[in-house]
Amino acid sequence: MPISIHTIVQGLLLLLYAWFCYLMWEITRQYIPYDTDVAFLRIKQEYISRDYYRWAFFLHVYTSILVLPAGFTQFSKRLRLQLPTLHRRAGYLYLVITLFLAGPGGLIIGIHANGGWSSQLAFCLLAGLWIWFSAKAWIAARNKDWDKHRNFMIRSFALALSAITLRVWKFGIVAVFEPRPMDVYRLVAWLGWVLNLIIAEWIIFKFHKK
Amino acid sequence: MKRLTFLFSLVLFFACNDAPAGETETDANQTLQEETAETETPTEPASAEETTPVKFNKYLGYYVGDFEAKEFDSDQNYSYINRITISIEEMMDGEISGRSIVAGNDRPFSGTFNQRESGLVEVAVKEPGDDKYDGAFSFTINPDGSLVEGIWKAYNTGLAVPERIYELDKKTFTYNASLELPEHVGWAQLYNGEHPEEYVDFAEALSEDVLAFNPSSDKLSKTDVENMYQGDLEILRNSIYARHGYSFKNRKMRYIFDSYVDWYIPVSVDVRAQLTSLEKENIELVKRYEDHAEKYYDVFGR
Structure with a gap:
């Protein structure tokens, strides 16, 4: 059987995704073993002393890394049909983390985000919508409303991917324009997920037309 | 002896290192250098005025200016100009x-003088x-004690710069917290002083932000x-040390403070005890x- 271009592109995208997951793991690894004065936390010292912030931060960091692989496998038709149990278990993992751990954690970190009200609003909206879309997807699955479940999972996962896209935007913008550090931060706080959501809506729209 | 001092300061450094983990290597080096410097600082003669006859008092004090290469080995990484302070402390x-x-080096000297x-x-x-x-230095002090002029020859002729000349003005040093960086620092280039290239690729321009605050x-x-x-942050922070008359070992800092900041007078290689709590x-x-x-600005991350 000849390998189609479609398969090659899919394979490359898969590799790219694995590479970004690896980069995210490298970022997570900075916080292992537990340390409150490393990496990003070096400039968050005024909040890290507060119990709730520390809990929120480490819950978010330690659990959200699992969301990327768990969420990604959900979109494979073959896995869904041939290994429905795996789909269900990975789905539970994704939703429990999103709804109860990484999501609320992100919301609390977002309240204290660097860069003032604009980036605080951006991150809180991101976390709020992420939790909301995930909850809707869960409820739809329980009601066996599969179209709705799929649509909300697309939205939810688009926001989960902002972990990667935000950092890619930041890297690209700094490489090209070299803006001041907090200017780029304020910019990617929005750019990192709004674009993803627009693409998600477009994908959902395409599904509807089919 | 030098090595012993170094080892001793290494022990000191680790013994009292309360710096947070994750500190970069350069910090550690800088702190280390400061520790080394501390053990080397010679004690000042407390009674200079008593031992120096009154007629020579006008020659005592700080003479400050450019320490300029007369000969240099362009194959080595040389500093063409450094700001030097010659402190005359006793004449009898x-x-x-x-x-x-x-350049971050505080050295005692002694010898002879002869007034014509x-x-x-x-x-x-x-x-x-x-x-x-x-x-070895050989220089003249003008009759009213306002100017020093002369030559310096290194014992080690293999140094990048074995010979330097200088014309230094008499200056008094007083710490003044309100000294501001001059405006043209905002347009300066930061570079690490590598020669022969004037500006290397990773030279980075400073911005007007560096003038926004006096730390x-x-x-x-x-x-x-x-x-x-x-x-900007680096210059801002180091301006604190400069106000206290810290002599920078770091070439990048030397280049900025030596060439752009008129009020800067290097008088010490360890000013930590003089820093105010605000600083x-x-x-x-x-x-x-x-x-x-340094770690995160241009990488994949926040």
Whole structure:
């Protein structure tokens, strides 16, 4: 059987995704073993002393890394049909983390985000919508409303991917324009997920037309 | 001996290192250098005025200016100009002693002087010779004690710069928290002083942000510094040390403070004990953002 271009592109995208997951793991690894004065936390010292912030931060960091692989496998038709149990278990993992751990954690970190009200609003909206879309997807699955479940999972996962896209935007913008550090931060706080959501809506729209 | 001092300071460094983990290597080096410097600082003669006859008092004090290469080996990484302070501390019975402070190196010297009938004082002094950069000075002090002019020859002729000339003005040093960086620092390039290339690729321009605050007199907050470039932060923080007359070992800092800041007088290689608590807090804050920018500004991450 000849390998189609479609398969090659899919394979490359898969590799790219694995590479970004690896980069995210490298970022997570900075916080292992537990340390409150490393990496990003070096400039968050005024909040890290507060119990709730520390809990929120480490819950978010330690659990959200699992969301990327768990969420990604959900979109494979073959896995869904041939290994429905795996789909269900990975789905539970994704939703429990999103709804109860990484999501609320992100919301609390977002309240204290660097860069003032604009980036605080951006991150809180991101976390709020992420939790909301995930909850809707869960409820739809329980009601066996599969179209709705799929649509909300697309939205939810688009926001989960902002972990990667935000950092890619930041890297690209700094490489090209070299803006001041907090200017780029304020910019990617929005750019990192709004674009993803627009693409998600477009994908959902395409599904509807089919 | 030098090695022993180094080892000792290493022990000191680790013994009292309360710096947070994750500090970059350069910090550690800098702190280390400061520790080394501390153990090397010679004690000042407390009674200079008593031992120096009154007629020579006008020659005592700091002479400050450019220490300029006369000969240099262009194959080596040389510094063409450094700002030097020659401190004359004692003159009696034809004997003279003092210190030279340049490029983070504070060295004692002693030797002889001879006053001509015109009033011109001719001086020949030597540094001890146990430091790589030691050498012999010969200079004249003009009759009213306002100007020093002369030549310096290193003992080690294999140095990148074995011979330097200088014309230094008499200056008094007083710490003044309100001294501001001059405006043209905002347009300066940061570079690490590599020669022969004037500016290397990774030279980084400073911005007007560097003039926005005086960290010796303003209490800085997180929002003041979080949007600043690393280069601006570095100069801002080091301006604190410069106000205290710290002589920089770091070439990048030397280049900025030597060539752009007229009020800068290097008089010491360890000013930590002189820092005010406001300055210490600002240093701690700025350093955090500097480190953060160094590690994370242009990488995949936040």
